[in-house]
Amino acid sequence: MVKSTPKRWHFYIVDLEPRIGTKPGKQRPCLVIQPSEFSEAGLQSTVILPLTTKVLSEDAFPLRVKIPAGTCGLKKESDLLIDQILAWDNALFREDLGQLPEALQDEVKKALIDFLDLTWC
Numbered sequence: 001m002v003k004s005t006p007k008r009w010h011f012y013i014v015d016l017e018p019r020i021g022t023k024p025g026k027q028r029p030c031l032v033i034q035p036s037e038f039s040e041a042g043l044q045s046t047v048i049l050p051l052t053t054k055v056l057s058e059d060a061f062p063l064r065v066k067i068p069a070g071t072c073g074l075k076k077e078s079d080l081l082i083d084q085i086l087a088w089d090n091a092l093f094r095e096d097l098g099q100l101p102e103a104l105q106d107e108v109k110k111a112l113i114d115f116l117d118l119t120w121c
Contacts, residue, residue: 005039006032006046006090009105011072011097014048014088028052029072029097030088031080031108045087049108051078062114065107072098082111 006012014030034047053076056064064079074097100108113119 005036006034006048006093007039007096007099008032008034008036009100011051011074011100012048013094013097014050015092015094016050016086016088027094029074029078030086031100033085033108033112039090043090045089046093047085047087050081050084050086052081053078055079062111065104065111067100067104071104072100080108080111082108082115 010032011029012032013027015027016030017026029051030048031051032046032048039046051067051074055066055077056079060079063081063083065082067074067078067080069075069077
């Protein structure tokens with residue numbers, strides 16, 4: 001279990017059981033997209049995006065962002081599931097895998113802006 005509050009742009013192993021519908025189940029890497037200040041303020045859940053190793057061969061932007069193997073110790077190339085935004089209990093965060101490189105953070109931000117239609121801001 002992670003002893004500190006989850007940090008934005010860090011990958012964590014998170015227990016996503018049980019699997020329901022299209023929601024990914026099992027323990028898997030997830031990216032925290034919620035600003036760290038909210039977790040530090042005492043919220044009991046954190047907003048995350050799960051990863052899958054079932055990568056699509058075609059470009060699926062903004063629904064998926066490719067994360068290369070080796071990033072934060074990931075063994076396989078993965079897709080970040082932008083359309084699977086979850087708020088998950090902090091007690092289910094298991095291990096901090098490290099911070100996503102800044103260039104990939106920018107890709108995730110672009111995908112979220114496009115997917116959530118925030119271009120009007």
